[in-house]
Amino acid sequence: MATHHISQKSLCNCTALRKATRRVSQLYDSALEPCGLRSTQRTILIQIARSGTPPLGELAEALVMDRGALTHNLKPLQRDGFVKISVDPQDRRNRLVALTAQGRAKLAESEVLWARAQRGFEAGFGAAKSASLRKALEFLVSDDFVNAFNGQG
């Protein structure tokens, strides 16, 4: 056949991810709106809470985020008193990021709002399918995937 049907649906995996992320972020952000945190900000605070007092670079890596981007993203959180950044006395190149009491309080405040959004997601997508999806998405951020993507696999 000479003519090739151009599908209306994009086959691009990146496009599909970006569209879904825009939509889902908007839903979670709406749910979080009463507490004043955006989903990215909440994710950052949670990661800090889990990591203790990580240096900025480690935090960025855990968040799958560029270090410069993280530095920028921390600005509003510092300004609002949720995180405190200090110089590591052991290695003055490092910046140690820590939650403040206010940060922990805000995180606690956001918990119920986040849980409602999460329940909404799983109501729409199914709890089991959601877990599978997260697993798939976690693989996409793994070194194995990146290496295969770049042809080293």
Added chain:
Amino acid sequence: MATHHISQKSLCNCTALRKATRRVSQLYDSALEPCGLRSTQRTILIQIARSGTPPLGELAEALVMDRGALTHNLKPLQRDGFVKISVDPQDRRNRLVALTAQGRAKLAESEVLWARAQRGFEAGFGAAKSASLRKALEFLVSDDFVNAFNGQG
């Protein structure tokens, strides 16, 4: 049990999406870099090519993107001569977005680069799993999902 083990892995579907999108976008953007387009820009150009000469609002809807965001995103594409925006003579509120010859050429130029990235993705994730993932992600942008999320399902 009184103590509750705090999992190191986030259960948040939004966080998982955002992390994966950051990583995958970075991979596609690197692949596209020689042609000068970012993945979002390429997606916009492709959607215009598919839609013909859509009004801005329709284009935004197809892209699952806020209208204001799309207006902003079109600025660099206009500046670089890839798209042309004109007033709809039938309804002067509408803005009709069209590809220029340069835009079509740039899209053609990007094709090989995109295909390489797409092959990389499917090498790492599997072609069948990629198709399933896209299907899942497409569902997340559907009205059915949003209604269920918001408890109208």
Added chain:
DNA sequence: AGGAAGTATGTGTATATGCAAGCAATAGTC
């Protein structure tokens, strides 16, 4: 015709994000 409503965009502002270049501090080498 004239004004009220409704619709489609544009704009301003704030956050989100990556990259490149510059700075600061440590580590290695001789």
Added chain:
DNA sequence: GACTATTGCTTGCATATACACATACTTCCT
């Protein structure tokens, strides 16, 4: 101990993104 390489971060710049408000245009009603 000084020069160099490396490492960790910050900053500047460009794009990405949403929301609220302002603007422009059309429709509708009377």
